[in-house]
Amino acid sequence: MEKFIEYVLQFGNLNKQQIDLITSKAKELELRNEEYYWEAGKAVKHIGFLTDGVIRVFYYNNKGEEITRYFIDENHLILSGNTVDEVYTPSEYLSAITDCTLVVFTRKDWRDILDTIIGWDSIVQKIITKHHGEKIARRSELVSQDGTERYLDFIQKFPTLVNRVPLSYIASYLGITQSSLSRIRKNIR
Amino acid sequence: MEKFIEYVLQFGNLNKQQIDLITSKAKELELRNEEYYWEAGKAVKHIGFLTDGVIRVFYYNNKGEEITRYFIDENHLILSGNTVDEVYTPSEYLSAITDCTLVVFTRKDWRDILDTIIGWDSIVQKIITKHHGEKIARRSELVSQDGTERYLDFIQKFPTLVNRVPLSYIASYLGITQSSLSRIRKNIR
C-alpha cells in the first residue's frame, strides 16, 4: 500500500486527504503462484497495482502455442484497457508466476477517486504513457536482435526476473525455443 | 484537412465552432521523399497529422545499423512524446519515404486548442492510446514469428505499403536481412 502511494507520488502531488481517500478505497489481494489475475474472455473486475511478485502476460497464437508477451514485475499498475467506464474483457491471460501481492480497486471506487481527485486522471495517464513507452521500446528492440543479444538484454533489463522465472517463459518472451536459450546460456558462461 | 477532422471525429464530438477553431490553427506541410520530419536530437516544433504518404521511423543501434522501427501511414497523428508543454527532443528519425502531406500545429496553437475545447484532451488521449495499443501488438507479434510469417503478416497489415516501400526498409522493420526477405518472397510466389 505504501509502495503504491510512493509510486503514484512520482507522477504528481497528492495531499494527505487525497492519499487517505485512495487508501480507504484500496484492498489487498494475494495471488498464489500459477493463479490467474486476468483470464481471456472474462470481464476484469478491478484495477490493480502489483506490489510484490511477478505476473506473466500470455496468449495463444493461431497455432495454439502459448506466447509470453511480457512480464509485469513489482510496482506496475495493471489497467483494464485504459478506460474505467466500460467493462473490459481481455484477450490474454495474466497469471502469477510467483506469489504476488496487489493493491486493487473496484471500478466504482476507482471512478470515485477519479471524480474526487482533480489531478488523478492526469497522474494515471502519465503512468500509462510511461508503461506504453517502455513496452514498445522493449518489444521493438527484440525484433532486430539475435538470440544472444535478446537474452543479454533481458538479464540487463529484468535482473530480478532471471532467477525467478522458468526458462521456458523467458524463451517464449524472447521469441526463441527453450533449447536454444539453454544453449545460449551455455555459450555465455 | 478534412481528413484530419474526419479522423478526430471518430474519437469524440465537436461542434462547428470547435472545428473552425482547429481548422484556423492548422497549417499544411509538404514533405518530399527522403525529407526529415523529425531528427534525433533536434527539438520538435509542431504536432502533425499525416494525411498523405508514408513516414519511416528509424534509429541507429549500438552497432551503427539503421533500424526501421515502424512506418506511419495515412491518418496518423504524430505526437511529440505525448506532452505539449515541454519541448520534446526525439531520439529517432522520422523521414518521408514518399511525398507526404501533413496538417501541423505549433505547440502554442495546440495548447490554445487544448485550453479552449473541453473534450480535446480526452480525444487526443484516446488517439494516443489506440496508437500505442496497435504498436505494441504489432511489434510483439513479430518476435514470436519466423521470417515468412512476419512478411505475410506485414502485407496483410500494411497492404498499401508493400509496393511503395523499398525492400530494405521492410526487411529492417521485420528484423531480417534484405536477402532473406527476397528469398522469402520468392518462396511465397
Next chain:
DNA sequence: ATCACTTTTTGCCAAATGGCAAATGGTTTC
C-alpha cells in the same frame, strides 16, 4: 537505345536456430 545508378535477386557457404528425444539435474512426497 544507352549509360549510370539504384534496388532486388541469386549463389555460395557459414552460423544460428528449430525440432525432437534422451539424459541430466533438482525438487517434492512418501
Next chain:
DNA sequence: GAAACCATTTGCCATTTGGCAAAAAGTGAT
C-alpha cells in the same frame, strides 16, 4: 533414500537465416 515429477541441458540433424559478392532487374536521364 527411492520414486515420481518437473525443469533444464544436450545430442543429432534439418531448416532457416546471415554475410558477402556478383548478377539481374528496374529506373531515370540524356
